[in-house]
Amino acid sequence: MLTIDSTVELANGVRMPRLGLGVWRLRPGGEAERTVLAALRLGYRLIDTASMYGNETDIGRAVRASGIPREQIFVTTKVWNDEQGYDNTKRAFHASLGRLGMDRVDLYLVHWPVRGKYKETYRAIEDLYEEGLVRAIGVSNFKVHHLQDLMASCRVKPMVNQIELHPLLTQRETVDFCRREGIVVESWSPIMQGRLDLPLLRELAEKYGKTPAQIVIRWHLQHGYVVIPKSSREERIAENSRVFDFELSGEDMRRIDGLNRNLRFGMDPDVV
Numbered sequence: 001m002l003t004i005d006s007t008v009e010l011a012n013g014v015r016m017p018r019l020g021l022g023v024w025r026l027r028p029g030g031e032a033e034r035t036v037l038a039a040l041r042l043g044y045r046l047i048d049t050a051s052m053y054g055n056e057t058d059i060g061r062a063v064r065a066s067g068i069p070r071e072q073i074f075v076t077t078k079v080w081n082d083e084q085g086y087d088n089t090k091r092a093f094h095a096s097l098g099r100l101g102m103d104r105v106d107l108y109l110v111h112w113p114v115r116g117k118y119k120e121t122y123r124a125i126e127d128l129y130e131e132g133l134v135r136a137i138g139v140s141n142f143k144v145h146h147l148q149d150l151m152a153s154c155r156v157k158p159m160v161n162q163i164e165l166h167p168l169l170t171q172r173e174t175v176d177f178c179r180r181e182g183i184v185v186e187s188w189s190p191i192m193q194g195r196l197d198l199p200l201l202r203e204l205a206e207k208y209g210k211t212p213a214q215i216v217i218r219w220h221l222q223h224g225y226v227v228i229p230k231s232s233r234e235e236r237i238a239e240n241s242r243v244f245d246f247e248l249s250g251e252d253m254r255r256i257d258g259l260n261r262n263l264r265f266g267m268d269p270d271v272v
């Protein structure tokens, strides 16, 4: 049975929570810190940030203010596109670590597959992993061809691929490839950036006595994805975590799968 404490085991044995809080667009200097603290108090144990979000300092403060032992909280951050390359990535990582005020991060990701750069970036991340500064490593926004290219020469296979994934963009090819390779799939913009007003989601919300956001988050969980909905509002953060007391039927899972339109709200990784 899934609970808010459920985790998935990554390829190296590290356990990653199944539900987390995304913090893109949470403003530094108060909002991000308050919001993360609220999520931690509600039982969230995974926080997904990035150097590009500009709020790592706040995330670090919230983790310390929570009083929860550091090892019980899973913190992800990412190297941004203009920080890529071997030396730059190492510098960017140490800058992130400094802003977070931590001595290690739980997961470090290549944010986007910047052409001509991502292999060197990943090589630096492998070194950081071997130095014990990151507990797990991976990529974000990698399509199958990016993964194949990276895996042809990397030393440590990526453990996670964080991709845009939701009912309007089901990414079967990438998901199936990651499954075969033992790479955990993590969904970003999982609730379609709040664009939840679809007739099927309204119908299922009514049927299960849940909200459209909860239906969609549960759909991610039942597919086996790690899911990181973002909200700046405490009541929605609580709502998004009340997804462990019901189960979508196989038929309803398939109906939600059928909403796929290959529709991206974010960038196409091939044009980055």
Ligand SMILES: NC(=O)c1ccc[n+]([C@@H]2O[C@H](COP(=O)([O-])OP(=O)(O)OC[C@H]3O[C@@H](n4cnc5c(N)ncnc54)[C@H](OP(=O)(O)O)[C@@H]3O)[C@@H](O)[C@H]2O)c1
Residues within 6 Å of the ligand: 021, 022, 023, 024, 025, 048, 049, 111, 140, 141, 162, 163, 187, 188, 189, 190, 191, 192, 193, 194, 195, 196, 211, 213, 214, 228, 229, 230, 231, 232, 233, 236, 237, 239, 240, 266
């Ligand atoms: N790797 C990447 O390239 C990448 C790219 C994008 C995002 N991400 C990560 O993924 C996380 C989530 O993605 P996202 O922030 O783009 O989108 P999202 O989580 O799909 O949606 C967030 C939006 O939905 C609204 N919302 C939250 N809970 C709701 C609810 N229960 N009912 C209705 N609306 C609700 C939020 O508004 P309020 O805040 O006003 O509640 C916000 O506008 C990010 O924060 C970030 O950590 C990664």
